[in-house]
Amino acid sequence: MxxxxxxxxxxxxxxxxxxxxxxxxxxxxxxxFLDSAASAQKPQAVLDKVMGTLSGYYANIHRGLYEYSQRxxxxxxxxxxxxxxxxxxxxxxxIVFTSNSTDAINLVAHAWGLHYLHADDEVILxxxxxxxxxxxxxxxxxxxxxxxxxxxxxQEGELDLSKLESLLTKKTRLxxxxxxxxxxxxxxxxxQIVAQVRAYNPDxxxxxxxxxxxxxxxxxxxxxxxxxxVCTGHKLYGPTGVGVLWGRGETLLKMPPYKGGGxxxxxxxxxxxxxxxxxxxxxxxxxxxxxxxGLGAAIDxxxxxxxxxxxxxxxxxxxxxxxxxxARKDLRIIGTSPNRAGIxxxxxxxxxxxxxxxxxxxxxxxxxxxxxCCQPLLGVFGIEGTIRASLALYSNESxxxxxxxxxxxxxxxxx
Amino acid sequence: MGDLLPFSxxxxxxxxxxxxxxxxxxLIDLGxxxxxxxxxxxxxxxxxxxxxxxxxxxxxxxxxxxTIITDSDAHLVKGLLAILVALYSGKTADEIKAxxxxxxxxxLGLEGHLSPNRRNGFFAVASRIEALAAAHT
Numbered sequence: 235m236x237x238x239x240x241x242x243x244x245x246x247x248x249x250x251x252x253x254x255x256x257x258x259x260x261x262x263x264x265x266x267f268l269d270s271a272a273s274a275q276k277p278q279a280v281l282d283k284v285m286g287t288l289s290g291y292y293a294n295i296h297r298g299l300y301e302y303s304q305r306x307x308x309x310x311x312x313x314x315x316x317x318x319x320x321x322x323x324x325x326x327x328x329i330v331f332t333s334n335s336t337d338a339i340n341l342v343a344h345a346w347g348l349h350y351l352h353a354d355d356e357v358i359l360x361x362x363x364x365x366x367x368x369x370x371x372x373x374x375x376x377x378x379x380x381x382x383x384x385x386x387x388x389q390e391g392e393l394d395l396s397k398l399e400s401l402l403t404k405k406t407r408l409x410x411x412x413x414x415x416x417x418x419x420x421x422x423x424x425x426q427i428v429a430q431v432r433a434y435n436p437d438x439x440x441x442x443x444x445x446x447x448x449x450x451x452x453x454x455x456x457x458x459x460x461x462x463x464v465c466t467g468h469k470l471y472g473p474t475g476v477g478v479l480w481g482r483g484e485t486l487l488k489m490p491p492y493k494g495g496g497x498x499x500x501x502x503x504x505x506x507x508x509x510x511x512x513x514x515x516x517x518x519x520x521x522x523x524x525x526x527x528g529l530g531a532a533i534d535x536x537x538x539x540x541x542x543x544x545x546x547x548x549x550x551x552x553x554x555x556x557x558x559x560x561a562r563k564d565l566r567i568i569g570t571s572p573n574r575a576g577i578x579x580x581x582x583x584x585x586x587x588x589x590x591x592x593x594x595x596x597x598x599x600x601x602x603x604x605x606x607c608c609q610p611l612l613g614v615f616g617i618e619g620t621i622r623a624s625l626a627l628y629s630n631e632s633x634x635x636x637x638x639x640x641x642x643x644x645x646x647x648x649x
Numbered sequence: 650m651g652d653l654l655p656f657s658x659x660x661x662x663x664x665x666x667x668x669x670x671x672x673x674x675x676l677i678d679l680g681x682x683x684x685x686x687x688x689x690x691x692x693x694x695x696x697x698x699x700x701x702x703x704x705x706x707x708x709x710x711x712x713x714x715x716t717i718i719t720d721s722d723a724h725l726v727k728g729l730l731a732i733l734v735a736l737y738s739g740k741t742a743d744e745i746k747a748x749x750x751x752x753x754x755x756x757l758g759l760e761g762h763l764s765p766n767r768r769n770g771f772f773a774v775a776s777r778i779e780a781l782a783a784a785h786t
Contacts, residue, residue, distance in 0.1 A: 261669070586723030588702035593725075596669045618703065647673060648724060 246547050249539060250628040252277040263598025266636035271416050271446060271577050271624030272602050273468045276532070280472060283531035287524050295523055296497055310523055313530035314513070320533050321463060321480050322454040328486065330479040330513040331521050335445040336366040338464035338479035339410075341516060342441055343370035345492040346485070347408075353379030356405040360385040360393055361614055362415050362422070365607040367443050371410070385411070387614045391418040391569030395427065402434045409440050413447035417606040417622065418569025419552075419577030421447070428459045439485070445469060449626070450548060450575045452541045461485050471536065471626075472529035475522040486512035495519040536627075544627050551625055552576035555634050559623070562638075564645050568612075568620050576625030579606075582641065585648040587621045593647055594621075597640035653682065656735040656753060663757050673725060680727030683734065686720035697773045702726045706774050708781060713741045715781060719774060729762050729771050737778050745782035750775055 250256060253275045258265055267275060287309070293302035295310050311326075318326040332338040347370075351357070357371050361384050371382055383401050386394045393411070409431050414421050424442055431438050440460040444453055448465035455463045462485070467476035481489070491498055491509055495518030500508040509515045536544065552575060559578050560567050568579040582590050591603035602622045605612055612618060623637055654662075659679065666672045690707040697704040702723035709716050717738040721727040736748050754760045763772055 586702050586721070586726070588723040589725045593673065596673070643670075647670065647677070 246627070246630060250630060252279070252535070253628050254278060254281070256628055260598045260600065261596050263596075264636070266599045266633040266640075268623040268625070268629070268633055268637060269600045269602050270449075270626035270629070271469070271622065273474070274449065274471045274626050275628065276473070276528075277471055277535045279535045280528050280531045284473060284524055284528040287527050292524065294520055306523060306527070309527045309530070310521070313526050313533070316530050316533045317478050317480075320453075320537075321448070321465075321478075322456055323480050324456065325483060327511070327513055328480055328483050330481065330486070330516045331526055332464075332477040332479050332516075333475055333522065334468070334477035335443060335464045335466040336370075336477075338462075338466075338477050339366055339441070339443065340370045341479055341492045342462050342464075342481075343374045345489040345516065346439070347371070347374045347380075348377065349490055351378055351380050351407055354381060354405060355407045356381045356383060356403060358383045358385060358398075358401050358406060358409045360411045360422075361387040362391075362393060362418070362420070362611050363410075363412050363608070364416055364443065364445065365609070366445075367410060367412055368610065380407075381405070384610075387611060389615070390571050391415070391420050392571045392573070393420075393422055393427075395423070395430070398427070398430055399434075402431065402438075404435075406435065406438050409438060410443070411441075412443040412445075413453075414444075414450065414575045414577070415569065415608075415611070416446050416577065417608040417611055417620065418571070418579055419556075419574040419624075420569055420571040421451075421573045421575055423573070424458055424460070432459065446575065446577070451545060455480050467525060467529040467532070470529065470532050472532035473522075473525040476525035476529050479516070481512070483512075486516075489516075491515050491518070493518040497521075539627065548576050548625060548627060548629075551629055551631070551634070554631065555623060555625060558634060558638060562641070564641070568615055568617065576629070577622065578624075579620035579622045581617065581620055582645065582648075585644065587619050589648050590621050590641070590644045593644040594637070594640045597636065597643060599636050599640045601637070653731060653735050653738075654679075656732070659732060659735055660753075660756060673728075676728030676731075677724040678728070679731040680721075680724050680729075683720070683727060683731050684718055686718055690718075691720070697777060704730070704771065704774060706777060708778075710785065713785075714739055715742070715745060715778070715785070717778060721771075726771055729759065730774060732757070732759075733771075733774055733778065742782040742785040745778065 255275045291302045291305045293306050295307040314326040314329045317329045357380055375382055386397055388394050413424055428440055441462040442460045444463050444465040449470050461482050463480040465478050468474040498510055498515050498518040500510050556578050559565055559580055564583055565580045587603040594601055604619045663672055666675055691705055695705045695707050697706050702721050704721045706719045717734050719730045736753055737745055754763050
C-alpha cells in the first residue's frame with residue numbers, strides 16, 4: 235500500500251507547499267498562478283493516489299472477482315460516499331460520476347429534458363451562465379421546441395432578481411443558474427432563488443451549476459433545496475475527466491438513461507433491456523476510474539484542512555485582490571458585486587486584454603484572458619473579453635504582488 | 650508588398666535584442682508600421698474568429714501575387730501579424746505553400762504563438778492564408 239504523502243497541514247504556506255506545480259517557474263520567473271477558476275493545481279496527495287492506484291492495484295471495476303478489481307472497485311465506490319458527504323447528499327446513490335460539469339448538465343438536458351419537456355415549455359436560465367449552462371438547453375430547444383428565457387444581469391454583475399417573478403409562468407418547468415459566476419466572481423443568492431421559485435410552483439425543477447462554488451464554499455444540497463447540483467473534479471484539486479452530478483433521489487429514479495452501454499443494465503435480452511437503478515443507470519461504459527479515486531484524495535485533502543480555514547484564508551485574500559485591483563486607476567473592474575468569491579475580472583484602459591495576458595505570461599503570472607465561455611454575459615457590459623485573476627486555497631499575497639508588478643510593466647509597455 | 654521589413658531583417662533585429670521586453674517592444678513597433686487597415690473591410694466577413702483579441706484580414710490577388718492587409722486591437726498580436734505579412738504577402742500561391750511558417754516562428758522563439766492554444770485569431774490568420782493559396786489555381 236502506498237504511503238500517503240499527506241502531511242499534517244497547518245497554515246496556508248503549508249497548504250501551498252503541497253502543490254508541486256506551484257514550486258516551478260514560468261518564463262524564468264517564479265510562478266504566480268492566478269487561473270484556478272479555469273482549473274486548479276493538484277496536491278501531492280492526489281498525484282500519489284493516482285500513481286499509487288495505477289502502479290499498485292489498477293484494474294477495471296464492477297467486473298472482476300480478483301483482488302485488484304475488488305480493491306479498485308471499493309476505492310472507486312468509496313469516493314461516491316465521500317462526494318455524498320462533501321455535498322451533504324442524503325445517499326451516495328444520488329451521486330452520478332460524469333466527465334465534468336458540462337457533461338452533467340448535458341445529462342440532465344437529455345435524460346430529463348428530452349423526456350419531460352415539450353414544445354412551449356419554458357426554461358429559465360440567466361445571462362450569467364457559462365456556455366455549458368446555455369448550449370445544452372439550446373440543443374434541447376432545437377429538438378423539442380422549448381422556450382428559453384433569461385434572468386438579466388445588472389451593471390454591478392448581479393442577477394436582477396426583481397425580474398424573476400415576471401419570468402415565471404405556468405409553463406415554467408426548469409430554472410437553471412450558476413452558483414458563482416466564473417467570469418465575474420459574483421456569488422448568487424442560491425437559497426433565495428430556490429425559495430422564490432418554489433413559492434411560485436414547487437414542481438419547477440431547479441439545477442445549480444456549482445463548478446466554481448464547490449471549491450470555494452461548503453455546499454449543502456439539502457439546504458439549497460435544488461433538484462440537481464453539478465461540479466467538476468479538476469477545479470476541486472482533483473484530476474481532469476471526472477465530474478459529479480448530484481440529483482435528488484426521486485428525481486433520478488424518474489430519469490431514463492442518457493447513454494447506453496455496459497455497466498448500466500440489469501439484464502439485456504434481444505427483446506428488451508432492464509436498466510439498473512441510479513446512479514449506475516447513468517454511468518455507461520468504463521468510468522474514469524483513476525480520476526474518481528484521485529478526486530477522493532482531493533476531497534480528503536480539502537477536508538484535512540477544513541472549510542473554516544479554507545474560507546477564512548480565501549475570503550481575506552479575495553478581499554485584498556479586489557481592493558487592490560479596484561484601487562488602480564489603470565483598470566476597469568467588470569463585476570463589482572460585494573457578494574463575491576476569489577475571482578476578479580478587469581480591463582486595462584487603452585490596452586487589449588490579449589496584450590496584457592501575453593506580457594503577464596512573460597512575468598510569470600498566469601491569468602485567463604478572453605470571454606471565459608460567457609459571451610452573453612460580457613455582452614451585458616458591451617465588451618468582448620476580460621482579464622481574469624482567480625484564487626484558490628494555495629494562493630497568497632505574493633501572487634497578488636506579482637500580478638500588480640506585471641500590470642505596471644504591461645501598462646508601461648503598452649502605453 | 651514593400652510596406653514592411655522583409656522577414657530576414659525582422660529576424661536579425663529580433664535576435665539581436667537581448668531580452669523579452671525589448672523583443673516585445675519591437676513586435677509592437679512592427680505592428681504599428683503595418684499598412685492602415687481599410688475601414689470598409691472592418692466587418693464580420695473579414696473578422697477572423699479568435700478568442701482573446703479581435704483580428705481582421707483582407708486580401709487581394711494582384712495578378713498571381715497575394716496581398717494581405719490585416720489588423721488587430723491588440724498591439725502584440727498585430728506585431729505577430731506583421732511577421733505573417735512579411736512571410737506571406739506579395740507571394741504567389743506556390744511560394745506561399747512553401748513558406749516554412751512554423752520554422753520561421755521557431756527561429757524567433759515565438760512558436761508558442763502559432764499553437765492553437767493561443768486562440769488569439771493569429772493562428773487562424775495563418776490557416777486562412779494557407780487556404781487562400783490552396784484554393785488559388
